[in-house]
Amino acid sequence: MRTAVVTDSAAALPADWVTDFAADGRLTVVPMPVMVGAEIYGEGEDDITDTIAVALATGTPVKTSRPSPGQFEQAYLAALRRGFEAVVSVHISGALSGTADSARLAATRVGIPVEVVDSKTVGMALGMGVQSAVVAAADGRPAAEVRAFAEDRMARTKVYFYVPSLEQLRRGGRIGAAASLWGTMFAIKPILAVDDGKIVPLEKVRSAARAVARLEEIVVADAAARPAGQARLAVHHFGNPGEAAELAGRLAAALPEVPPAQISSLPAVLAAHAGLGVLAVIVGESSTPQKEPPLVR
Structure with a gap:
């Protein structure tokens, strides 16, 4: 069965990897809109990293929105025209964005089966x-198995991150005003995680240096507990590539059996909420080929 995969730019996929698989239409990445002041940009369509960094540094409003159903409709119809028989559409957490809702609406408008995840x-x-x-x-797996492979691997990933300030998360509605004010008053440097699709506090630390050190400790403990040879890491940053490289180096030294972390800038749609200076680490597991797919729901 020929199945196409659609996602959004919040997936932070390496550009060269996307290019390799997008050539035949097997993968499509729908850009998420980012609004800087009165201007609207498309993640991946416009070079907006510097624009957002300047905006965040100067206090210019930065907001995000979900792609329109029409954008997903176009992606699904393109897959149909290329001869694909089904689409699996995998998207950013519904607790953080309405992107999956847009995809579901688009799925009702096209003549190709679409599984929205x-x-x-x-x-x-x-x-x-x-x-x-x-x-x-x-x-050649059918759509239900393609979905199951995606869900299985995502269920085995954890997201940990540190932000120097909670203000940008407050502005974007990702945390409450009281939490932001409390953190600012007491100079708290939070370590956060994504749990069941939501951003949740993990620990509260009193200095930036200690917060980064503790983030490293949490990641090392998680990765070391994974099945032998299976742990995989990725490090995201925004405006602080040097810090990200140093963190990745320390993780490599602490976890010599784990492949070096992939380092990349946080997607603009996420950086708009996390702010400058964010450090995020994803701990996952290898996508080892299996003879049988995970349990299909």
Whole structure:
């Protein structure tokens, strides 16, 4: 069965990897809109990293929105025209964005079966699931199995991150005003996680240096507890590539059996909420080929 995979730019997929699999239409990444002041940009369509960084530094409003149903409709119809028989559409957590809702609406308008998946995660935790889906699709798996491979891998990922300030998360409605004010008053540097699709506090630390060190400790403990040879890491940053490289280096030294972490800038749609100076680490597991797919729901 020929199955196409659609996702959104919050998946933080490496550009060269996307290029390899998008050529025949097997993978489509729908850009998520980012509004900087009065201007609207498309993630992946416009070079907006510097624009957002300047906006965040100067206090210019930065907001995000979900792609329109029409954008997904176009992606699904393109798959149909290319001869695909089904689509698996995997998206950023529904608790953080209405993207999956747009995809579901679009799915009702097209003449090709579409399985919409709320990943309940973000960044390369979502990206790892998409990669597993694409590999399963390339292997000729039916849509239900492609979905199952994606969901299985995403269920085995964790997202941990540190933000220097909670203000941008407050502005975007991802945390409450009281939490932001409390954090600011007491100089708290929070370590956050994504749990069941939502951003939740993990620990509260009193200094930036200690917060980054504790983030590293949490990641090392998680990765070390994974099945032998299976742990995989990704590090995201925004405006602080040097810090990300240093963190990745320390993780490599602490986890010599784990492949080096993939380092990339946080997608603009996520950076708009996390703010400058964010450090995020995704802990996942290898997408080892299996003779049998995970349990299909």
